[in-house]
Amino acid sequence: MSGVxxxxxxxxxxxxxxxxxxxxxxxxxxxxxxxxxASSSAVRWLDTAxxxxxxxxxxxxCLPNGHRFTLISKLPAQPADxxxxxxxxxxxxxLQQSLRRLGCSSLxxxxxxxxxxxxxxxxxxxxxxxxxxxxxxxxxxxxVSIYGGAELERLPLDQLQLVQLPLSLYDQRPLQDGxxxxxxxxxxxxxxRSLYLQGLLLAPxxxxxxxxxxxxxxxxxxxxxxxxxxxTSPLALALAFARRCGGLEAAVVGVTREAxxxxxxxxxxxxxxxxxxxxxxRWAWPEGNSLDPRCWPR
Numbered sequence: 587m588s589g590v591x592x593x594x595x596x597x598x599x600x601x602x603x604x605x606x607x608x609x610x611x612x613x614x615x616x617x618x619x620x621x622x623x624a625s626s627s628a629v630r631w632l633d634t635a636x637x638x639x640x641x642x643x644x645x646x647x648c649l650p651n652g653h654r655f656t657l658i659s660k661l662p663a664q665p666a667d668x669x670x671x672x673x674x675x676x677x678x679x680x681l682q683q684s685l686r687r688l689g690c691s692s693l694x695x696x697x698x699x700x701x702x703x704x705x706x707x708x709x710x711x712x713x714x715x716x717x718x719x720x721x722x723x724x725x726x727x728x729x730v731s732i733y734g735g736a737e738l739e740r741l742p743l744d745q746l747q748l749v750q751l752p753l754s755l756y757d758q759r760p761l762q763d764g765x766x767x768x769x770x771x772x773x774x775x776x777x778x779r780s781l782y783l784q785g786l787l788l789a790p791x792x793x794x795x796x797x798x799x800x801x802x803x804x805x806x807x808x809x810x811x812x813x814x815x816x817x818t819s820p821l822a823l824a825l826a827f828a829r830r831c832g833g834l835e836a837a838v839v840g841v842t843r844e845a846x847x848x849x850x851x852x853x854x855x856x857x858x859x860x861x862x863x864x865x866x867x868r869w870a871w872p873e874g875n876s877l878d879p880r881c882w883p884r
Contacts, residue, residue: 600641
């Protein structure tokens with residue numbers, strides 16, 4: 587078994603999130619069933635954010651009694667031209683509201699949704715406030731959520747304990763460009779998100795949106811064929827890849843139904859699962875725009 591643990595992403599609990607999500611926001615009764623199953627299984631963390639609609643509120647209402655989850659949330663991207671005492675009061679109010687919504691007294695992690703906020707001329711004010719959260723016992727670890735390794739430049743990495751980044755069988759850039767090795771070498775925990783590329787990796791190639799690069803669609807069709815020929819599935823391959831990645835503390839996965847989580851757990855927990863992905867580098871896709879949701883049509 588890999589040392590990588592599971593973290594349940596909760597964007598779908600507060601938003602109609604995901605390019606292949608046709609069902610929309612998950613209803614509360616289904617969230618409660620998902621959390622009950624996750625609580626009794628191998629899921630240790632829950633990842634949410636202030637910007638995920640009502641996800642924090644839904645989580646707080648649906649968390650099972652006596653749960654042992656550790657929680658991670660995020661501060662939204664900051665639109666203000668400059669940080670001030672009033673801005674800091676707004677950060678504090680938002681953090682306290684997150685704690686109330688989630689029904690907890692502290693968070694395991696608190697991340698910036700936009701790492702560039704720390705690189706602003708007055709970013710030291712934001713960093714000082716984040717550090718105060720640790721000093722006051724409100725947050726155990728602070729960090730950033732990024733889209734690529736270039737966003738780490740000019741960040742105070744020696745002051746951060748957690749980084750969330752995209753990583754998948756198709757998007758192996760953080761491994762190839764040394765980002766994972768760099769963070770691991772500095773003792774910073776890494777949580778990999780977008781394991782399914784917002785569900786694209788799990789959907790049949792002929793159901794992909796029309797705007798996707800046809801060459802990428804053909805690449806996915808080849809993976810589907812390879813998986814079928816080897817008695818496995820894209821889901822099993824995606825999870826096997828995450829479990830084989832060194833340097834990760836957790837893999838963030840999103841689900842919309844209890845049956846999806848049950849299938850995920852079955853693959854994750856079965857050491858005999860095929861998961862034989864051969865050389866994983868053969869499945870890496872080189873085109874960054876195809877892998878970055880910020881470049882996709884809205």
